[in-house]
Amino acid sequence: MAALGAVGALGAAGCSRVATVSAENGGDLLDRLRAQGVVRLGIAGEIPFGYIDRDGELTGEAPELARVVFERLGVAKVQPVPTEFGSLIPGLNSQQFDVVAAGMYVNAERCAQVIFADPDYQMLDSFVVRKGNPKGLHDYRDVVAKKAKFATGTGYAQIQHAVAAGYEESDILIVPDQVAGLNAVEAGRADVFAGTALTTREVVKKSAKAEATEAFAPLVDGKPQVDGGAFAFRPTETKLRDAFNTELHKLKKSGELFRILRPFGFTKDEMTDLTAKELCAG
Template identity: 45%
Template sequence: MSKYPVTRRAFIRRSAVFTAGAVALPGLLAAACDDDEGNGDTDATATEAAGGDGTATATEAGGNGETAAGGSLERIREQGFVRVGFANEAPYGFATPQGEVTGEAPEVARVIMEQLGVDQIDGVVVPFGSLIPALQAGRFDMIAAGMFINEERCGQILFSDPDYCIPQALGVAAGNPLGLTNYDDVAANPDARLGVLGGAVEEGYATAAGVTEDQLVIFDEPTSMAEGLQAGRVDAFGLTTLSVREQLDRLGDANLEMTEGFTPVVDGEEQLGCGAYGFRQEDQAFRDEFNSELVTLKGNGEVLPIVEPFGFTEDETSAAAEVTVEDICG
């Protein structure tokens, strides 16, 4: 297994200045979500740079020596904001060119937190594979990154019910010269190299299909993974259909294309890819109140209007309508 050095140029160019590791975007999500029409009426603004030049910059999470440990809803209400972890993966959770946090998961979380009496959401960006450790370490209060529920993760954190379910796809060269349509096809071609996101489910799906360690190239960000395909460092990369499409649209390269969606099979069972919100195990009361509001949103058909601007359709939201966390975690 190889790990290609991650290029953050595109991310830095499109957002605020980030340091390596976890960084916080204080008070930005409310601004991003309340200003759908771009009229400048926001409830929160970017923190000014220490240099006093008015430039909005990100700051290191926990830089004041404080953490979000013990993130009870009562404490969150008292402080007036909630910290959410995300991995800068569009369309699930990402930073805008203005450094605001948005995407499917942060937007839904904002609506729910407002119902719970919290009007401000601060974003903390970390590599996807660090989301659960950072949550457990108290760097933020919850994960809002479209993270799939699976058995391994259920043993580490608490999940809400899912708000979407979605198939996988591969990004490949135009014409799909190696004929790669799923992870089994990659496994069947020992010369094929597959890009996957560190800590994401795709690595597990691929290895379960028989993709070898030597065939895998691990990336920290979807942007660099798609650029790896463009540069010929991998023959394909695996993500959800929406994520693959988002990356290919971003690159605008006619030499790349997306395969049809597919559902991975592990040990003879189809793997339901459903995204939800993550909480520390000691924060069950917080999770339960959040989940109660989410169930109401789902039941009233109010999730789709929130996530539709990010490319989601009724297919993804209706697929999760009757699915609960217990259905997946057991």
């Protein structure tokens, strides 16, 4: 992905730290952000969620939404701090940036480490497979039953989805991102790459060798699961999270949220009323 080169170039930004914040009365980070006029966004270089484009500009569904919400909260500028997906929560909690803006799925494990705004989208899973889907891989049960070579991204929720279906975690090929996953499938190193339905349908658009399967809900504890992606905050910053939620819900009600997300490939079916509370409960 073109974003990866830019991520490397901007990676040094992750070395700087934000000021230590107070946990008193839900934190004072929002006041600090208003005073300094800029909020630092942790992104993972993943199209279409949060990335640096070919012109070196920050974009993606989460950064564009952040621009709107934080402007309404009195913070005029957003600044990217690129890192690997698996480093987003550690980077947030070590104060390398102020908020995770990477379309991160809300789940119980992550909720034990950070607090989430309510999801700004919901998403099903999908696979990247070779053209014609020669192994007939349509869900994780197929992957297990047919002993397919399975790949997914670093820190992706699809790791747990595959394990829940009976795939050995030690056998999973972990790759940096969806472009590396596509390359693995095209080269035959993997039979399937799992990602979000949006990620897979976008990454195969220019591929002559691979296609995306129909979206499906993975089974977790025997039940179909629909995931939701949201902004993450440090556990002490409830004041900022609550203020963010207030503006997010206004955008949902007015329909502006969909207008912000639609250019990045989101559909109306991926708009959601899911809450962080219900997703954190598992």
